[in-house]
Amino acid sequence: MKFGGTSLGDVTKIKAAAVRIKREVSKGNKVVSVVSAMAGSTNKLIKLVNEISQTHERSEYDVVISTGEQVSAGLLSIALKTIGVKSRSWTGWQLPITTDELHSKASINEIKTEKLKKSIENGEVAILTGFQGITKENKITTLGRGGSDTSAVAIAAALKADRCDIYTDVNGVYTSDPRIVKNSVKLNNITYEEMLELSSQGAKVLQTRSVVLAMNYNVKLQVLSSFDNLPGTMIIKEENDMEKTKISGIAYSSNEAKITIFNVPDNPGQAAKIFGALADEAINVDMIVQSSTLNGSATDITFTILESDIISAREVIENLKPDINFSSFSEDSKVTKVSVVGNGMRTKPGIAKMMFETLANNNINIQVISTSEIKISVLISSDYSELAVRTLHDVFGLDKV
Amino acid sequence: MKFGGTSLGDVTKIKAAAVRIKREVSKGNKVVSVVSAMAGSTNKLIKLVNEISQTHERSEYDVVISTGEQVSAGLLSIALKTIGVKSRSWTGWQLPITTDELHSKASINEIKTEKLKKSIENGEVAILTGFQGITKENKITTLGRGGSDTSAVAIAAALKADRCDIYTDVNGVYTSDPRIVKNSVKLNNITYEEMLELSSQGAKVLQTRSVVLAMNYNVKLQVLSSFDNLPGTMIIKEENDMEKTKISGIAYSSNEAKITIFNVPDNPGQAAKIFGALADEAINVDMIVQSSTLNGSATDITFTILESDIISAREVIENLKPDINFSSFSEDSKVTKVSVVGNGMRTKPGIAKMMFETLANNNINIQVISTSEIKISVLISSDYSELAVRTLHDVFGLDKV
Numbered sequence: 003m004k005f006g007g008t009s010l011g012d013v014t015k016i017k018a019a020a021v022r023i024k025r026e027v028s029k030g031n032k033v034v035s036v037v038s039a040m041a042g043s044t045n046k047l048i049k050l051v052n053e054i055s056q057t058h059e060r061s062e063y064d065v066v067i068s069t070g071e072q073v074s075a076g077l078l079s080i081a082l083k084t085i086g087v088k089s090r091s092w093t094g095w096q097l098p099i100t101t102d103e104l105h106s107k108a109s110i111n112e113i114k115t116e117k118l119k120k121s122i123e124n125g126e127v128a129i130l131t132g133f134q135g136i137t138k139e140n141k142i143t144t145l146g147r148g149g150s151d152t153s154a155v156a157i158a159a160a161l162k163a164d165r166c167d168i169y170t171d172v173n174g175v176y177t178s179d180p181r182i183v184k185n186s187v188k189l190n191n192i193t194y195e196e197m198l199e200l201s202s203q204g205a206k207v208l209q210t211r212s213v214v215l216a217m218n219y220n221v222k223l224q225v226l227s228s229f230d231n232l233p234g235t236m237i238i239k240e241e242n243d244m245e246k247t248k249i250s251g252i253a254y255s256s257n258e259a260k261i262t263i264f265n266v267p268d269n270p271g272q273a274a275k276i277f278g279a280l281a282d283e284a285i286n287v288d289m290i291v292q293s294s295t296l297n298g299s300a301t302d303i304t305f306t307i308l309e310s311d312i313i314s315a316r317e318v319i320e321n322l323k324p325d326i327n328f329s330s331f332s333e334d335s336k337v338t339k340v341s342v343v344g345n346g347m348r349t350k351p352g353i354a355k356m357m358f359e360t361l362a363n364n365n366i367n368i369q370v371i372s373t374s375e376i377k378i379s380v381l382i383s384s385d386y387s388e389l390a391v392r393t394l395h396d397v398f399g400l401d402k403v
Numbered sequence: 404m405k406f407g408g409t410s411l412g413d414v415t416k417i418k419a420a421a422v423r424i425k426r427e428v429s430k431g432n433k434v435v436s437v438v439s440a441m442a443g444s445t446n447k448l449i450k451l452v453n454e455i456s457q458t459h460e461r462s463e464y465d466v467v468i469s470t471g472e473q474v475s476a477g478l479l480s481i482a483l484k485t486i487g488v489k490s491r492s493w494t495g496w497q498l499p500i501t502t503d504e505l506h507s508k509a510s511i512n513e514i515k516t517e518k519l520k521k522s523i524e525n526g527e528v529a530i531l532t533g534f535q536g537i538t539k540e541n542k543i544t545t546l547g548r549g550g551s552d553t554s555a556v557a558i559a560a561a562l563k564a565d566r567c568d569i570y571t572d573v574n575g576v577y578t579s580d581p582r583i584v585k586n587s588v589k590l591n592n593i594t595y596e597e598m599l600e601l602s603s604q605g606a607k608v609l610q611t612r613s614v615v616l617a618m619n620y621n622v623k624l625q626v627l628s629s630f631d632n633l634p635g636t637m638i639i640k641e642e643n644d645m646e647k648t649k650i651s652g653i654a655y656s657s658n659e660a661k662i663t664i665f666n667v668p669d670n671p672g673q674a675a676k677i678f679g680a681l682a683d684e685a686i687n688v689d690m691i692v693q694s695s696t697l698n699g700s701a702t703d704i705t706f707t708i709l710e711s712d713i714i715s716a717r718e719v720i721e722n723l724k725p726d727i728n729f730s731s732f733s734e735d736s737k738v739t740k741v742s743v744v745g746n747g748m749r750t751k752p753g754i755a756k757m758m759f760e761t762l763a764n765n766n767i768n769i770q771v772i773s774t775s776e777i778k779i780s781v782l783i784s785s786d787y788s789e790l791a792v793r794t795l796h797d798v799f800g801l802d803k804v
Contacts, residue, residue, distance in 0.1 A: 013454040055485040065477035069470035076466035084456040
């Protein structure tokens with residue numbers, strides 16, 4: 003049972019989480035709980051760090067930031083004991099959970115489960131601090147924002163848990179963002195692959211990494227609300243009867259920026275230079291299109307990056323100018339990526355046609371297209387993002403899932 | 404260099420502490436810094452714990468409470484790096500500092516200094532989280548309020564440091580409380596024994612345990628302000644020329660309560676029963692007087708305890724009534740203990756006479772007296788506490804120290 007920050011946002015909510023755990027224990031289940039920091043506390047800590055220095059060392063950032071989960075873990079354990087449930091809190095170093103050395107965005111290497119198993123055998127609910135681990139040299143690391151989802155799935159995999167329930171402030175995965183599409187429907191089931199595309203295309207229910215991990219280790223994942231008692235969305239392996247569903251959701255992401263580099267001389271290796279230089283600065287490039295060669299000598303290259311990377315990207319491109327000899331480049335942050343995601347795409351053709359036609363009928367210009375086996379994404383002007391999401395939701399009949 | 408909570412109360416103060424450390428490093432000193440939690444943060448955490456449950460388990464309390472120092476340590480380390488000083492933060496478990504199992508008031512058993520020494524050899528300033536350690540079973544412990552002083556002295560002892568500087572919000576140890584006695588004087592030197600009596604008699608500059616530790620390991624201790632650049636008070640071993648000073652300070656404590664049990668039958672073992680029962684409830688008894696036997700058959704027993712223990716003490720005494728068969732008992736919280744402390748008392752007689760005469764001349768009634776080799780304490784009505792402290796300060800010429 004993983005509780006996110008909003009599910010532990012104050013003392014009353016922490017007590018409610020304890021009651022929820024007690025209910026599972028009463029059913030005869032053995033429970034391990036993974037906790038995030040109380041809502042707002044991580045942001046307060048980050049603010050303190052940034053006030054001290056904008057160019058802080060990431061390892062000390064992790065020392066400061068990792069304390070939030072320790073507070074929640076201790077408090078939840080106290081809340082459990084108060085209602086008669088045996089429990090014990092565990093920090094990343096106490097198990098330990100070892101990670102690589104990439105401070106503030108570390109990956110889990112190994113989870114030692116001996117102590118955890120003993121704690122469970124003793125009839126205790128083990129409360130684990132999410133989001134963190136230690137390096138081989140005993141330095142504290144954190145897994146990046148939302149990393150507690152990944153901690154929870156990793157623990158579930160290591161313990162071969164029957165299920166990994168992610169308690170959050172929404173009661174499942176929806177066919178689209180209910181704030182935009184009023185008739186969005188909660189999905190009862192979704193495959194890992196679909197969830198992965200939805201997460202990476204902008205749906206913020208689960209951290210993308212946690213879904214990959216769940217898929218790789220076949221962890222049965224459930225997303226559900228900590229504020230009601232309804233079943234949530236089960237994220238599971240593809241099964242035969244799932245092919246019925248063509249499309250499971252429409253995702254969108256507005257944190258995108260589009261860059262076009264004009265008149266790039268058409269020599270081999272130019273693209274590698276550009277994207278290599280961006281990768282060196284850890285700038286993630288998402289969609290890429292290259293225009294047909296103009297007059298056999300030059301081409302335009304368009305790609306999208308995160309809006310927050312635009313300043314560093316600008317610098318990288320300007321530095322490349324003497325070498326690559328392009329004519330100019332343009333930036334556009336007023337773009338949104340809209341994605342149609344569905345396992346059904348594999349077996350039912352025509353989804354792309356239907357999507358493009360729908361957008362055209364609404365006079366929405368498609369700037370860039372990218373596809374995967376179970377997803378089609380288009381980049382459009384932000385002016386049309388709500389219209390696009392709403393219309394696509396209707397056209398694919400997602401209100402009747 | 405130990406920095407208390409007020410010395411790290413906000414980002415500006417943390418940066419100022421870093422500058423102070425840099426100054427010592429520039430002089431060629433090797434610095435280990437021990438930090439408290441930022442002022443107010445420990446109280447906030449305690450409030451959270453108490454809101455969850457008044458009867459929380461102490462081990463989880465420690466998990467929550469110990470995070471405050473980790474935040475300060477990380478922030479101070481970042482602040483140092485920002486001004487070009489190599490540094491690294493260390494938590495209690497990273498060294499480790501091992502303690503006994505007495506959660507929330509643990510005692511340090513051992514400090515492993517290998518990693519710390521290596522860090523210092525690498526030219527780093529090591530920043531340690533004060534106030535905490537771990538048990539042999541890797542559970543987090545804390546040392547009780549003000550425990551960071553004890554951490555600092557213990558680290559200084561373990562490293563055989565030349566000096567242990569305790570940075571705080573006052574610029575040294577005064578002959579009395581400057582808020583009451585306007586002409587209080589800062590002492591340049593004071594012996595461990597005197598400091599110990601002053602601390603345990605109510606002066607709040609240093610945690611009593613830290614002074615005992617410094618005395619036992621002969622750690623040269625300095626109390627000084629983190630808000631100016633003046634020398635503080637050195638706490639050192641007694642030396643010959645110190646005998647010049649008769650008295651070094653007047654301390655007072657208003658957190659006292661007086662209890663009198665009337666007509667206790669004069670059989671052997673009655674006092675042991677009373678004080679044994681109080682000790683069983685962890686109630687500390689300070690001053691004790693027993694009246695001369697009345698008519699050879701019964702006696703009155705008066706003693707003082709901390710005001711905060713009065714409810715539990717009342718219960719203990721009521722439970723003893725059937726067994727001991729006393730007539731009644733009274734409580735009085737409107738009492739103050741005033742102490743005259745000075746190494747000179749050992750060699751100069753007449754201090755007690757001077758103290759009692761001064762109080763009598765001011766019509767202040769002495770309720771209980773207790774003495775040690777270098778201290779005389781009297782219990783008086785709280786109405787006269789300021790008058791008593793001020794007059795004694797004058798009579799013993801402490802404004803001219």
